[in-house]
Amino acid sequence: MTFSKRPTQSDVAKRAGVSRGTVSLVLNGSDTRIPISDDTRARVLQAADDLGYTPNPVAQMLAQGSNRLIGVFTYEAIFPFDRDDFFFPYLTGIQREASINDYNVLLFTRSRQIYANTMNSLLLADGSILLGASPDRAELARLCEERYPFVYIGRREVPDCAINWVANDYKIGSYHATRHLIDLGHTTIAFCGHGYALEPQHEKLAGCHRAVDEAGSIEWRVIPEDILKQPDAFMRAVRDQRITGLLCTDNNAFYTALACLHEHGLRVPEDVSVISLTSVNHSLPYPHMPSHVQLNRPNLGQVAVQTLISCISGEVTQPQQIYIPCAFIAGGTTAPRKEGR
Amino acid sequence: MTFSKRPTQSDVAKRAGVSRGTVSLVLNGSDTRIPISDDTRARVLQAADDLGYTPNPVAQMLAQGSNRLIGVFTYEAIFPFDRDDFFFPYLTGIQREASINDYNVLLFTRSRQIYANTMNSLLLADGSILLGASPDRAELARLCEERYPFVYIGRREVPDCAINWVANDYKIGSYHATRHLIDLGHTTIAFCGHGYALEPQHEKLAGCHRAVDEAGSIEWRVIPEDILKQPDAFMRAVRDQRITGLLCTDNNAFYTALACLHEHGLRVPEDVSVISLTSVNHSLPYPHMPSHVQLNRPNLGQVAVQTLISCISGEVTQPQQIYIPCAFIAGGTTAPRKEGR
């Protein structure tokens, strides 16, 4: 209970001298074909105005069964922004598309868990968008089983159930990034980053492999994340293996690599070309713009909401799995391989 | 109506062979002192599990009267980001504080209007944070009269009612910005920007005036926004009046001024010092960091939510009006006045 007692529908009915049903009818002028006499209508409106009546949306939701709410749930803390600022670009698109379709947006921030003591917190929304690198697959399976409408942002596989997802097409982006290095004459290329357990990393790796396989005779290396964390080990790997092209899975790897190289006297892009396989945080003009794969997160958010709405409305019953294209942007951190290296 | 028929509380009651009230009691283990036999409890839990029962939150909300929802309503479109990217920094703070206090966040995106045919859309939330440069003051007055708990982000005055607000203290920021120019030896200083109708502009102007008055013998100019839009007129004003210090009300004015000066051969900060009286979009290191007043929007969002929650809980009944300090950051766009100009 919050603030002062508000007038209710029956207060209005009493004052207008009609029944509650009638009040409901005139107040939401629904398309019901039942006409109401002008006199009654006027009396009701007047009474509502006198009382400052305003319907209780929760009661309306309960009676109507729908509430025009799109939920957003994330498996990662939204703050602090550990994994870059990935949340808000998606939210921008979610918000825009929800607004276009006359939905409000509910941010589930109370918990990082969907099911807690028999409660399903998402149920308040007609359907939800889920995000986060590491979902609880068991929860997703249960959600699926209960036929709750949801769309995951990012490809996620759940054993024995096909869930809806909309994902960045990292594969094609990584393919083009790798091609770019190869076209510039690089022959020893390393992939550096972490989290092979996660779907997006698989896809990046797959895209790179495809380009490498097509080219033939490329020396392909992998520098796992823990090596990247030890600057000396990292530099040894780069130097000993004569790596001239670096494909970084995320911003963290990208900026760490740049800093390491700089500190140890290797110039980018003169000595080593470096690419980020995901969107970079700062958008500066060329030549300061890094060479990177550019995601379109707002667009992805919009598509996710469109997909969700078509599930909610029942238009679509097959699981939807959609890739959103990524572009490769050649910026100032890549250059032709120097002779001699 | 959305998806498949879900089991309800009475389904569970039936299966467990108890009454609905009992089910409610065991399922939300509330602090009610009424103890329940282990046997009954177990039967209910089992039945709930068998059926995959999960309570309907809307019904709970209606019965309980509270819904642990903080609303966010904005009088400006959130996208496209016409006025910089001002929304998300606030949202970050709102979201964080809501989460800390175990509230969800509801983004009202369905409409730019609170009251529409007798409906008050905010009512779904226990209380709301409002934003936007140009609110509908009549709506605010009505909200106030109905005693709906809300807090405005930014100082807003509504005739005949004291509303809660939390605002950036532009006045102190602008004061220090102006002092900075004066301390650097500038004697002809202009304020450029727009929207004198709005409270934040008043405060910026007031802060500047205070510094100018304290210093004495400063030539003080105002370049209204429409002049800024005509590069020639703008440059004439700067040159003819020998302005060497420019205080810009917003990012738009700031970047426009920089571009104009650059195009017409005046160097910043050598020839003209330029300051933004609000946070700048890009955070680059010195010397690229512009001289500017730095807002702390996430913090402001958090304080707004704290204030709102204390209203909702009834802890506080007096209108709350709080200023959040702003710091002045001396960056690379200001320098001592050159001799001779």
Place this chain on the structure above:
DNA sequence: CTGAAAGCGCTTACAG
């Protein structure tokens, strides 16, 4: 310790 009942505030067939 448990059940029957009233209530939260609205909507929607169903009669008249």
Place this chain on the structure above:
DNA sequence: CTGAAAGCGCTTACAG
């Protein structure tokens, strides 16, 4: 054209 009633799914005194 309007009223009386049942229902949305839950909670919470009130009896026993």
